[in-house]
Amino acid sequence: MSQCPKSLPNWNLLAERSLAGERLTREEALAVLHAPDVVLLEQLAAAYRVRHHYWENRVRLHFLLNAQSGLCPEDCNYCSQSKISTAEIAKYPLLAQEKILSAAERAQELKAGTFCFVISGRSPNEFVFTKVLEAVREVKAKYELKVCACLGLLSEEQTHRLAEAGVDRVNHNLNTSENYHSQICTTHTFNDRVATIKNVQTAGITTCCGGILGMGESDEDVIDLAFALRELEVTSVPINFLIPIPGTPLAEVRELNPRRCLRILCLFRFLLPAQEIRIAGGREVHLQSLQPLGLYPANSIFIGDYLTTAGQAAANDFKMIQDAGFVLESADGSPWEGELKEELVIGV
Numbered sequence: 581m582s583q584c585p586k587s588l589p590n591w592n593l594l595a596e597r598s599l600a601g602e603r604l605t606r607e608e609a610l611a612v613l614h615a616p617d618v619v620l621l622e623q624l625a626a627a628y629r630v631r632h633h634y635w636e637n638r639v640r641l642h643f644l645l646n647a648q649s650g651l652c653p654e655d656c657n658y659c660s661q662s663k664i665s666t667a668e669i670a671k672y673p674l675l676a677q678e679k680i681l682s683a684a685e686r687a688q689e690l691k692a693g694t695f696c697f698v699i700s701g702r703s704p705n706e707f708v709f710t711k712v713l714e715a716v717r718e719v720k721a722k723y724e725l726k727v728c729a730c731l732g733l734l735s736e737e738q739t740h741r742l743a744e745a746g747v748d749r750v751n752h753n754l755n756t757s758e759n760y761h762s763q764i765c766t767t768h769t770f771n772d773r774v775a776t777i778k779n780v781q782t783a784g785i786t787t788c789c790g791g792i793l794g795m796g797e798s799d800e801d802v803i804d805l806a807f808a809l810r811e812l813e814v815t816s817v818p819i820n821f822l823i824p825i826p827g828t829p830l831a832e833v834r835e836l837n838p839r840r841c842l843r844i845l846c847l848f849r850f851l852l853p854a855q856e857i858r859i860a861g862g863r864e865v866h867l868q869s870l871q872p873l874g875l876y877p878a879n880s881i882f883i884g885d886y887l888t889t890a891g892q893a894a895a896n897d898f899k900m901i902q903d904a905g906f907v908l909e910s911a912d913g914s915p916w917e918g919e920l921k922e923e924l925v926i927g928v
Contacts, residue, residue: 588611588615588619589608589611589612591619591622591623591625591626592626592629594608594612594626594850595626595627595629595630595850598630598849598850598851598853599629599630599633599853601853603807603810603851604847604850604851606800606803609803609806609847609850609851610799610803612843612846612847612850613799613802613803613840613843613844613847614799615843617839620839620842620843623842623843623846624842624846624873624876624877625876626846626850627845627846627849627850627876627877628876628877630849630850630853630877631849631857631876631877631878631879633853634853634854634879635856635879636915637905637906637907638879638906638907638908638909638913638915639875639879639880639881639901639906639907639908639909640693640694640856640858640879640880640881640909641690641691641692641693641694641880641881641882641883641897641908641909642692642693642694642695642696642728642858642880642881642882642883643683643686643687643690643692643694643695643696643882643883643884644696644698644882644884645675645680645683645684645687645695645696645697645698646698646700647674647675647680647683647697647698647699647712647715648672648673648674648675648698648699648700648701648708649661649669649670649671649672649700650669650670650671650672650700651671651673651700651701652700652701652702653701653702653767654701654702654765654767654768655765655766655767656755656764656765656767657763657764657765657795657828657829657830658755658764658792658795658822658825658828658830659828660825660827660828661700662828664828664829665825665827665828666827667825667826667827667828668827674699674708674711674712677711677714677715677718680697680715680718680719681715681718681719681722683695684719684722684723684725685722685723686884687723687725687884688723688724688725690883690884690894691883691908692725692883692884693725693726693909693910694725694726694727694728694748694749695719695723695725695726695727695728696728696730696751696882697712697715697716697719697727697728697729697730698729698730698731698751699712699730699731699732700732701732702732702733702767702768703731703732703733703734703735704731704732704738709731709738709741712729712731713741713742713745716729716742716745716746716747717745717746720745720746726748726749727746727747727748727749728747728748728749728750728751728788728816729742729747729749729750729751730750730751730752730788731750732752733752733768733772733773733775733776734750734752734776734779734780735779736779736782736783738779739779739780739782739783739785740782740783742783742785743783743784743785747785748785748786749785749786749787749788749815749816750776750780750785750786750787750788751788751789751816751818752773752776752777752780752787752788752789753773753789753790753791753792753818753820754770754773754774754777754789754790754791754805754808754809755773755791755792756791756792756795756797756801756805757770757797757800757801757802757804757805757808758770758771758804758808759800759801759804760795760796760797760798760801763796764795774808774812777789777812777814778812786815786816787812787814787815787816788814788815788816788817788818789809789812789814789816789817790809790814790816790817790818790819790820790858790860791805791809791819791820792820792821792822792861793819793820793821793822793836793841793844794821794822794833794835794836794862794866795822795830795833796830796833796835802844802847803847806847806848806851806852807851809848809851809852809855810851810852814855815855815856816855816856816858816880817848817852817855817856817857817858818858818860819844819845819848819857819858819859819860819878820860820861820862821836821841821861821862821863821865821866821867822835822836822862823861823862823865836862836866837866838866838867838868838869838870839870841866841867841870841874842867842870842873842874842877845857845859845874845877845878846877848877849877849878856879856880857877857878857879857880858878858879858880858881858882859871859874859875859878859880859881859882860881860882861882863881863882863891863892864891864892871892871900872900872903872904875900875901875904875906881897883897
């Protein structure tokens with residue numbers, strides 16, 4: 581663990597530099613992570629200045645479908661679907677198209693602008709990939725949703741086919757720093773992940789790429805991850821906080837608290853000012869009662885469940901957004917002008 585900086589920066593000056601396109605120094609980044617709790621609200625206010633400049637008070641919703649679960653040959657230590665996991669989860673091949681379309685319909689009902697389509701595995705074989713393309717075309721034809729596909733490692737040829745099918749965005753997280761990657765996974769490299777991101781960009785598809793925090797990484801690793809995402813110029817950045825799942829190698833890791841999570845979100849906002857920053861897996865577990873404060877640096881959340889863990893009820897997410905004075909963002913990026921009436925959340 582690095583030493584706490586001797587003096588704290590002026591958070592408003594950091595916000596101004598961020599808005600001017602300047603990158604924080606490593607010392608300043610460490611100061612964000614090591615600041616005492618007494619200045620946390622000042623940090624959040626400064627991060628909100630940056631967030632508001634690009635996103636005003638809008639909150640973007642994403643809906644995630646685990647369309648193929650388990651049976652993965654990779655050894656990612658955090659993942660309940662990996663080959664080394666003994667976690668008790670549902671395992672199934674690619675869902676039938678009618679189930680995928682039903683999930684997309686639910687995403688639209690919940691006012692999600694993006695339907696995130698995820699399959700387990702290293703990389704899809706041709707049979708599965710063709711089925712994915714068919715499902716994407718059907719979703720795009722029937723619903724006013726953007727589609728984000730998370731399919732594992734992808735070749736340049738595959739990303740071009742995804743673009744032709746109408747995929748708006750591809751998710752492939754770096755997960756952690758290059759230095760720490762081998763401690764988390766050995767069946768593929770950090771550079772394999774970077775190559776997929778570059779293939780997505782070559783195909784003209786926007787990139788969704790973030791990480792998982794709280795896996796035992798150092799502060800330097802957190803900063804290196806944020807620097808790498810900035811260098812890659814990714815579009816959307818999901819910030820996951822590790823859920824220690826029984827049956828995985830990281831089941832006993834407990835390194836996070838709500839204030840630490842908020843400081844991490846502030847750091848990523850300062851370093852990635854214009855990017856969509858989404859509080860992803862672990863939001864409810866680690867931010868707990870401070871979830872609304874996460875919306876000050878971040879402008880996006882998942883609504884509904886995650887891959888193999890349950891999320892907060894959609895009704896509670898809607899209430900949290902409203903109570904904090906934020907508004908939902910429509911699929912076209914404008915504020916949603918309807919009201920969150922009771923019928924929107926019945927049964928969720």
